[in-house]
Amino acid sequence: SYELTQPPSVSVSPGQTASITCSGDKLGDKYAGWYQQKPGQSPVLVIYQDTKRPSGIPERFSGSNSGNTATLTISGTQAMDEADYYCQAWDSSTHVVFGGGTKLTVL
């Protein structure tokens, strides 16, 4: 089955750039999406099809995907961006697969 691997945690200072990676075999051959989940809330889609932002998602959120790694980048990180982030992809065998999640700490 297909697997996606994320670092358990990432820390960033306010105003700096945060990068969260998601690794999988030939992930660049698939589209990746990213979800933000704050405590006690449902996940919110922040990036889909590698680089697209849904309506209402701030421009500071961006995505890329190449080779074996997809990356979620948050520019000018704000305290409100502190959350868990999950990558997700479609795979012909697994159908829907999530990464294990990354806790972003803004300190």
Added chain:
Amino acid sequence: QLQLQESGPGLVKPSETLSLTCTVSGGSISSSTYYWGWIRQPPGKGLEWIGTIYYSGSTYYNTSLKSRVTISVDTSKNQFSLKLSSVTAADTAVYSCARLVYGSGLFKSFNYMDVWGKGTTVTVSS
């Protein structure tokens, strides 16, 4: 504005069947554009996809749960449902329903969940 609402028992006994329903409002479950799915999240853990259904009744299931899962759709009620049999404490989780978008780009396919329900907590305990 599309909304999804999960409903069902919050407590299920071990070995019994967990049953949940997701009611879709503000849009039609029979739209040819979308699929509908269930995702769960055990306490303190990550997201786990359970399965997906199309309005026609076509389904896809997580292979690790496939032997215990049934997802069905009732277009007349604009609802879809989840049944998970022979539950154990490991099935304790927040269960969420979501709308899925599927598509294809130039060389690759995708799906993603663009609308989520608020989730419902299900505890498996005697």
